Amino acid sequence: MLTxxxxxxxxxxxxxxxxxPKPGDLDHIQAIGIDAYIQEQLKPQKLAMPKELSRRIAQxxxxxxxxxxxxxxxxxxxxxxxxxxAAKEERKQAQPQALNSAxxxxxxxxxxxxxxxxxxxxxxxxxxxxxxxxxGKIQLYLVDYELNAIQPHTLGxxxxxxxxxxxxxxxxIYLDNTNNKVIKNRKNQQAQTKNVNENYARExxxxxxxxxxxxxxxxxxxxxxxxxTGWGVTQDKNQTATLVNPAGSYFRDDWxxxxxxxxxxxxxxxxxxxxxxxxxxxxxxxxxTARHISYKLAQWFVSDNPPPTLVKQLQQTFLTSNGNITxxxxxxxKSPSFLDPNxxxxxxxxxxxxxxxxxxxxxxxxxxxRKVNGWLNQLSMPLYGCLTPNGYDxxxxxxxxxxxxxxRLTLIEALPQNIATPDKPQRPLRASSPxxxxxxxxxxxxxxxxxxxxxxxxxxxxxxxxxxxxxxxxRQPTLLLGSPEFMYQ
Numbered sequence: 001m002l003t004x005x006x007x008x009x010x011x012x013x014x015x016x017x018x019x020x021p022k023p024g025d026l027d028h029i030q031a032i033g034i035d036a037y038i039q040e041q042l043k044p045q046k047l048a049m050p051k052e053l054s055r056r057i058a059q060x061x062x063x064x065x066x067x068x069x070x071x072x073x074x075x076x077x078x079x080x081x082x083x084x085x086a087a088k089e090e091r092k093q094a095q096p097q098a099l100n101s102a103x104x105x106x107x108x109x110x111x112x113x114x115x116x117x118x119x120x121x122x123x124x125x126x127x128x129x130x131x132x133x134x135x136g137k138i139q140l141y142l143v144d145y146e147l148n149a150i151q152p153h154t155l156g157x158x159x160x161x162x163x164x165x166x167x168x169x170x171x172x173i174y175l176d177n178t179n180n181k182v183i184k185n186r187k188n189q190q191a192q193t194k195n196v197n198e199n200y201a202r203e204x205x206x207x208x209x210x211x212x213x214x215x216x217x218x219x220x221x222x223x224x225x226x227x228x229t230g231w232g233v234t235q236d237k238n239q240t241a242t243l244v245n246p247a248g249s250y251f252r253d254d255w256x257x258x259x260x261x262x263x264x265x266x267x268x269x270x271x272x273x274x275x276x277x278x279x280x281x282x283x284x285x286x287x288x289t290a291r292h293i294s295y296k297l298a299q300w301f302v303s304d305n306p307p308p309t310l311v312k313q314l315q316q317t318f319l320t321s322n323g324n325i326t327x328x329x330x331x332x333x334k335s336p337s338f339l340d341p342n343x344x345x346x347x348x349x350x351x352x353x354x355x356x357x358x359x360x361x362x363x364x365x366x367x368x369x370r371k372v373n374g375w376l377n378q379l380s381m382p383l384y385g386c387l388t389p390n391g392y393d394x395x396x397x398x399x400x401x402x403x404x405x406x407x408r409l410t411l412i413e414a415l416p417q418n419i420a421t422p423d424k425p426q427r428p429l430r431a432s433s434p435x436x437x438x439x440x441x442x443x444x445x446x447x448x449x450x451x452x453x454x455x456x457x458x459x460x461x462x463x464x465x466x467x468x469x470x471x472x473x474x475r476q477p478t479l480l481l482g483s484p485e486f487m488y489q
Contacts, residue, residue, distance in 0.1 A: 133384030230256030
């Protein structure tokens with residue numbers, strides 16, 4: 001039961017630094033203290049992953065194979081028409097496994113991993129550096145993109161993270177930098193710019209770093225696009241192609257514009273690969289980047305319209321710490337804005353946050369991640385399914401509407417039908433005990449700290465009839481999970 005302001009703060013910390021409480025989480029944070037819990041989450045490497053969770057993830061199809069090996073596996077050319085038919089069918093059946101494995105791993109980690117802040121920040125950065133998982137061959141790169149380009153740097157250095165993203169095939173394919181190359185005149189070898197593709201350069205400045213009001217110009221976009229010429233993804237064995245990422249991205253001298261460029265008032269000498277490093281250094285340490293990233297972190301963790309004073313404080317920390325993400329988060333979690341009781345349970349959950357928090361609160365194990373992603377699709381937020389580079393919005397204005405609420409309530413009302421029983425073991429959720437002891441009104445109130453208002457508790461108390469489908473004899477748990485209070489964090 002939440003009985004004091006300290007208890008409400010404990011729940012606030014759990015709601016923002018994790019995907020909501022599982023049974024025992026409130027007791028854990030109250031036992032070690034809020035500060036210790038925050039430091040624990042900021043050092044995820046010290047929190048051991050459950051062996052069963054690690055085993056399940058490791059056994060996912062194609063999960064531990066590199067993108068080049070997956071490309072070779074699924075793109076090989078058959079020698080005969082019969083083989084061609086078989087190979088087409090094999091590719092049809094096998095290619096989606098990479099995407100489904102990425103979905104399964106994300107859902108399992110989010111619902112079960114003790115490294116909750118790591119998972120929250122993985123979602124934050126993937127959304128910030130969004131790629132659409134169903135464009136071309138991107139699905140074959142998704143696991144590597146998330147595990148090797150994003151996760152190692154979620155709480156590290158922003159410049160390092162930016163560099164890993166910029167050179168990864170998933171981003172180069174998604175924002176068309178594979179088409180960003182120059183054509184040289186055969187007579188005088190002068191670079192022609194008519195084939196320069198500006199897509200990635202524009203989003204790198206507008207979405208990933210400086211922000212739309214960050215002080216760059218169209219000329220800066222063109223300059224950065226020319227710096228990015230030659231960076232692509234290819235199986236070409238040409239001597240001019242240099243492998244720059246084990247995932248399969250290359251830099252090709254013969255596709256690069258070697259002229260000098262002017263970017264944000266500074267000259268970038270034409271020198272090949274080193275130009276991108278110099279450009280990323282300039283962009284990552286720019287004050288506008290510090291402000292843009294600080295605003296997005298404040299909006300994610302504090303409120304849809306974060307206080308300018310908080311953004312300014314985080315911006316200063318970002319600059320003085322050389323873009324250290326952990327240091328910025330430490331400043332955020334200690335700030336008066338984050339600790340303001342008016343922010344407690346005041347940020348509307350996105351569909352992803354809502355579904356994951358339901359699974360955690362009920363202490364369920366997901367046995368069919370594709371089914372859970374199907375629920376997210378019904379709520380317009382499937383994993384790796386955002387078409388646009390700006391990622392999914394995380395504010396109430398996008399998700400708080402009658403249609404969205406109705407869809408959530410419909411899913412929750414049907415939740416008992418998705419929990420495995422002895423006679424229907426194939427359902428997508430499995431309870432922690434056959435008696436579903438974690439899925440009772442009393443258990444949920446203990447897990448969630450009784451965040452519920454007197455009005456909600458009265459409604460729940462008056463509705464103890466059979467849930468939809470007869471799978472449970474009590475509607476009270478689903479009423480709690482469908483309550484207005486549980487829609488917020």
